[in-house]
Amino acid sequence: MSTKENPLSTTPHDDHDSPQPSPRHALTVLGAGVMGVGITVLALGHGLPVHLVDVDRERLDRAADLIDGELRLAELMGALPAGTPLGTLVTGTSAKAVAGATAVVEAVTENAEVKAAVLAEVSGLVRPGTLLITNTSSIPVDELAGALERPEELVGTHFMNPPYLIGTAEVVRGARTGEPxxxxxxxxxxxxxxxxVVVRDAPGFVTSRVLHPMINDAARVVQEGTATAADVDALMQGCLGHPTGPLRTADLIGIDNLVDSLTVLHERTGDDGCRPAELLLQLVREGRLGRKSGRGFYDYA
Known part of the structure; x- marks a missing residue:
């Protein structure tokens, strides 16, 4: 990948070299999916250097283009601090990049085994005292902390999508998370x-425990033929003040990610209301994952 000019400089990284950290903050973001891209845009837009890591080089290249576009959009929307030079983006396929980070944000797929394996590897590579963040939307932080060499370094920070437009983050303190x-x-x-906003550790924490079952119920209403997706969203917006409507929100989250989160909630709480609706499962089978695939409850083509 070639180096790009402003507004975003992006450089491929030789996995045998060490990244050049900022004196105060130097992030490594693990996972170049929707949330990894969004968190990277947020950090770059606030002047922080980011090393974005993913095992798939093609995905990294696509992510660099997405990040460029989203930075431009964020600037146009006034979502970034004026006068702050953009941070530098470096990409790579090796987790060894975390060695130079002051903080590592894990944003891989919402699967407990995958996240635990990634965090375990990272815990063995970073300097002691490095902040480790999991961006899980539903898996208890302490469950993941058990895989770390130093579980006190792990914090849950649930950024909402898109992170550069949403000014509040849910911070989850696990049972072993330390004061530092x-x-x-x-x-x-x-x-x-x-x-x-700091909350205690539990499956789904606050936002996902409240929002995701609501989206699930909205999908069931459509599945049962009571109303269309557009009508459900119009009623939730117009009558109850939901800013986008639950099913447009599902498309923004990613319906596959939503199903993964609901599955975690169902398994860990036993709440049958969290069992993914058949319509959600059908959309995933059809590849209708929301905005990222061009089609979900709505068509974005």
Whole structure:
């Protein structure tokens, strides 16, 4: 991948070299999917250097183009601090990039085994005291912390999509999360101009435990033929003040990600209301994953 000019400089990284960290903040983001891209845009837009890691080089190349476009959009929308030079993006396929980070954000697929394996590897590579963040939307933080060499370094920070437009982040303190990690995540979120709301550890925490079953119920209403997706969203917006409607929100989250989160909630809470609706499963089977695939409950083509 070639180096790009402003507004985004992106450089491929030789996995045998060490990244050049900022004196205060240097992020490594693991996973170049929807959330990894969004978190990277947020950080770059606030002047922080980011090393974006994914095992798929083609996905990394696509992500660099997406990041470029989303940075431009964020600037046009006034979502980035004026006068702050953009951070530098480096991409690579090796987790060894975390060695130079002051904080690592894990944003891989919402699968407990995959996340635990990634975090376990990272825990063995970073300097002691490095802040480790999992961006899980539903898996208890302490469940993942069990895979780490130093579980006290792990914090849950649930960024909403798109992170550069949503000014609040849900911060989850696990049972073993230490005070230094909590102080470090507070400092980082301050640098990103995000308001942190700290909650206790539990499946789905607050946002996913409330929002995802509601989306599931909305999907069931459509599945049962009571109303169309557009009508459900119109009623939720017009009558109950939901800003986008639950099913447009599902498309933004990614319907596959939503199904994964609901599955975690169902398994860990036993709440049958969290069992993914058949319509959601059908959309995933058809590849209708929402905005990222061009079609979900709505057509974005």
């Amino acid at each position: 990690a909590m102080a470090a995540v507070a400092e980082l979120l301050t640098a990103l101009r995000r308001r942190a």
